[in-house]
Amino acid sequence: MDLATALGLGIGLVIVMVVMIMDGGSPMELFAHPSAILLIFGGSIAATTITTSLETVKSLPKVIASAFSVLKMDAYASVELLVTLAEKARKDGLLSLEEESKKIEDEFLQKGLMMVVDGLDPVQIRSVMETNIEQVRAQRRVGYSFFNTAGGFAPTFGIIGTVMGLISVLKQLDNPSMLAKSIAAAFLATLWGLLSANLLYLPLGGKLKAKSDEESHIRYMQMEGLLAIQAGENPRIVRDKLSSYLPPRPAQKAAAGTEVKAQTAPNESEG
Amino acid sequence: MDLATALGLGIGLVIVMVVMIMDGGSPMELFAHPSAILLIFGGSIAATTITTSLETVKSLPKVIASAFSVLKMDAYASVELLVTLAEKARKDGLLSLEEESKKIEDEFLQKGLMMVVDGLDPVQIRSVMETNIEQVRAQRRVGYSFFNTAGGFAPTFGIIGTVMGLISVLKQLDNPSMLAKSIAAAFLATLWGLLSANLLYLPLGGKLKAKSDEESHIRYMQMEGLLAIQAGENPRIVRDKLSSYLPPRPAQKAAAGTEVKAQTAPNESEG
Amino acid sequence: MDLATALGLGIGLVIVMVVMIMDGGSPMELFAHPSAILLIFGGSIAATTITTSLETVKSLPKVIASAFSVLKMDAYASVELLVTLAEKARKDGLLSLEEESKKIEDEFLQKGLMMVVDGLDPVQIRSVMETNIEQVRAQRRVGYSFFNTAGGFAPTFGIIGTVMGLISVLKQLDNPSMLAKSIAAAFLATLWGLLSANLLYLPLGGKLKAKSDEESHIRYMQMEGLLAIQAGENPRIVRDKLSSYLPPRPAQKAAAGTEVKAQTAPNESEG
Amino acid sequence: MDLATALGLGIGLVIVMVVMIMDGGSPMELFAHPSAILLIFGGSIAATTITTSLETVKSLPKVIASAFSVLKMDAYASVELLVTLAEKARKDGLLSLEEESKKIEDEFLQKGLMMVVDGLDPVQIRSVMETNIEQVRAQRRVGYSFFNTAGGFAPTFGIIGTVMGLISVLKQLDNPSMLAKSIAAAFLATLWGLLSANLLYLPLGGKLKAKSDEESHIRYMQMEGLLAIQAGENPRIVRDKLSSYLPPRPAQKAAAGTEVKAQTAPNESEG
């Protein structure tokens, strides 16, 4: 569970409701005119759908879920695993890693290690792994771009809704009792446009991009580790090299480090 | 048929009409003042035409059509074809591919394969193919930039129309019965400016850019494949290399893969 | 004559006038308050002048003229010329091109060919020619940036004019008959700011940038051609290489190709 | 104490208060409607929290403190230290620097010098140190991005607050005595949104980015210095090289230079 996403969204919604009550209103008023909600969410998602594919739209529930869950990769456990592999490679030779590779659950690391064991040219391995990392990053970008694009469309659909509302208001000028209520309804569209963009679309897009950047960063670190193992580098140097990719491990986490269940076979990661 | 484009546009328009009815109006009101429509579409297209050439304007119907149709290139079939060619090259030599090249319908792949068969320098082949990919991408950019530029101009022409309307309103202050109707008419220009930009121009521009990016991506993959064949690389490595350019093939598609009619001669693609 | 520029600007102006008449006004009203026109054009040009030099301001008439005329360089004729030179170089040696170079009217091509004939180091030739292309592009950028910058300032000066107008309106609140007219006059400044930016400055800036990009693109193609000639490459490869820089020649143009008067000596261009 | 941050913020707040008094009001009015303050700060921080992690939120007090304190690194003292080390390395050999490295308090410099003494490959040292610099820079970016993102959200939450306020105003149209006060309260949200973004979030983000850029710049200079020492370069060249990274030292500072307590062992820095 990614607490920042859940807390930020929850607290943001609570604040909006509290402010509505402090202003002498009720949060229920937000839902008084369903046409505003329909226009803002329908319009922004329809417009964004045009820019992408139905596959992307279908994958959105999974993408949204990933914004609320923590990244499965543990960078610090990866360093431990790679240093252990470097030690084993030094002691028993590169070929001894074939057996180890079968225990690795992470497909990217496993395929990379297999290429190392197979003795492929390092330039080739780097090229294949980089293309793979960038391919995954491009796929992630399709996902979070949906939210950023929708966050760009939503406020405009809010203004569209308000202008549409104002136009219909101007036809009722002879009915002053309805006038104020209609103007308020018109502004509701602007409100939904701004709220959906600023509490939902843009923050989710930002979180998903941050997660994707972190993921690529760890992947590049893993790639450098595998190439260092292939080059037969000293395990101490491998640790130095990989650690330079990461912020110093926070104290409490480091202490609990040996019990961490990582994506790698745990009995290997502390070898 | 690119369903995302058609569905997104259709649903977006339906939502706008439904909201107008929910607001107590009629979608027909959108067309009550043809001057607004003339100004927004005429103005934004005229301004965009200045930035480009008449050739670009003439090619627009074709460009719009391409936003509604699916990309003709099948990336997965390309991988199969290139792996098959790699196998044949390994078995019978590079020259044996000359015959194969005649069966390839895609001009880019065919010309590339011919250069490989002719034994040109790989650096030269890469340079010619890259220039060609970038040239096609630049041509595509001229197309989708038209929509992005028009999408930038349209809301401003909406505001121009509204300001023009308000100025003419202010001359009729002594006729209150006309006043409200004229103000509503003035706002209609803003509405058309925002709607045309956000449901038409910008989403179409986004879709066309996404298609062009996907096309270049596949072209680069094909280029790497041809160069790997020329270098005499192991077909298994060629497959690994090319697969790293693509997301894992979705299950149902993969199952139907052998029947896919691709841009390549089908009886070769499963060789 | 660049028809896109002329037609776009002309049609855009006609549409604005037609819309004014449809709205029940007259295009002459645009000129009712010369102070708005003075502020928008004077202000945006004065502010832009600060960011640049008097030389740039003096060169503007020439720069504007170039937006209305077609690019003098014919890319397809250049390819023909360079292929002819490659053939001659293969047959009679590089030195035989000295005579040809005198017939070339385009200074860039002539100087480049002279460096090839003089046998300079290819790395040096590339460096000198690239610096030259980038230098011309930087000069062009100074020109079109003027329009883009002015297009950024103009709407703001429009708002400045409207705010100034509204402030003076507020002093006349006791004279209601003048009020509406004054407010209309105030909005005129916004109108001129938006119209000048969106029909004049920004489209012209966009066109000039597109022309400059096309020019550099052709120059880079010519440079690659000259370097290929120096390297003694096969004329067929030279043609392939240069063609990859250009979109496929449109049919009717290709048919008339041999009669085109290009910037090169015509009796040489079909060799 | 970073005087620019403190003075800028202090003077900015004083000016806002003075202007409020000059306008015939009182600075206390800013706090008349706590709902505006709650919405702007709560909303912008909640939305920004979604884009990041709870670790980042927890580190904010430290990040804010760093915007008010001066950078601990003294670039000029670093140059002196590195030149001294280069002289010692020339005289007594690289291994003689091991002892020196223990006196260096700055961890980055110390670890770098240890790698030099250990005789690692320069390409490896550069790679590890660059990765480390970029890792620290990425960490800093997470910090200052929080403020830039919050500065982007705050004005929109201001508008959200104003729209919410106006909607509740429109329900009270029958109570004119409350009307004006409610509209004023609604605008207060816009005011807080703009003030918090323009006096707090964006300036702090800008300052933190400038500090991070300066820090990386000095780190790169230190890295080049260590690599020059390893390459056994002439101390005079080392000084020239490192000085080209820095603006000419201001006179008064240069005079006091020998007494500066830097992050390096002072008795070594003037060797």
Add this chain to the structure above:
Amino acid sequence: MDLATALGLGIGLVIVMVVMIMDGGSPMELFAHPSAILLIFGGSIAATTITTSLETVKSLPKVIASAFSVLKMDAYASVELLVTLAEKARKDGLLSLEEESKKIEDEFLQKGLMMVVDGLDPVQIRSVMETNIEQVRAQRRVGYSFFNTAGGFAPTFGIIGTVMGLISVLKQLDNPSMLAKSIAAAFLATLWGLLSANLLYLPLGGKLKAKSDEESHIRYMQMEGLLAIQAGENPRIVRDKLSSYLPPRPAQKAAAGTEVKAQTAPNESEG
């Protein structure tokens, strides 16, 4: 004296005043409410100061002065000097340039020539000179960024001032005679915010950036010249190479070229 800066600023201010008079007002009204001026200039400079250092604020008068004066470097005279040096180096050897270097007043050129005479490695010379050029450019950027940042803050402080004014207006609704005057005063803040950004901050920032870019461009040309001299290149090639960095010299300037007092010793520059 940089005429474009002075004329642009002067004409811009005159136009604003003329328009105010044409609108039936007086330029003095701009200064009717000092609180607006205090808020806009005080606020934007205070906010910008937070993002930078007190050293930058102290250097502003000098930075502003440089926007009004012409660049001291004469690029054409530099070419002449470097060609003369190339000729002397060819005739009398590189060491003969030591004497020449003492006559050069420009520190950058002198230090560069000394490195050439000392026989340093060209890669080293390039690295030191590039770092130096980029360091100067970074220093210039700190200066012109101040104006661009202030130009970004000023309109927002204008809106802050207007909102503050409107809030205080709403408290005086029972005093209609004051109302209009107060609203006008509130809009004055927007006016000052827009005017200061669009006639002062942003144009000055643009001019300073253009000057800095030109300066770096000439510095890179000088660096290439010195490296060509060290490589013992033909003076004619050196002239070709350096000329490709510059636009063709305007006729009248070229005629007067030999009398130009450049930053180099004049008796050498025509050698």
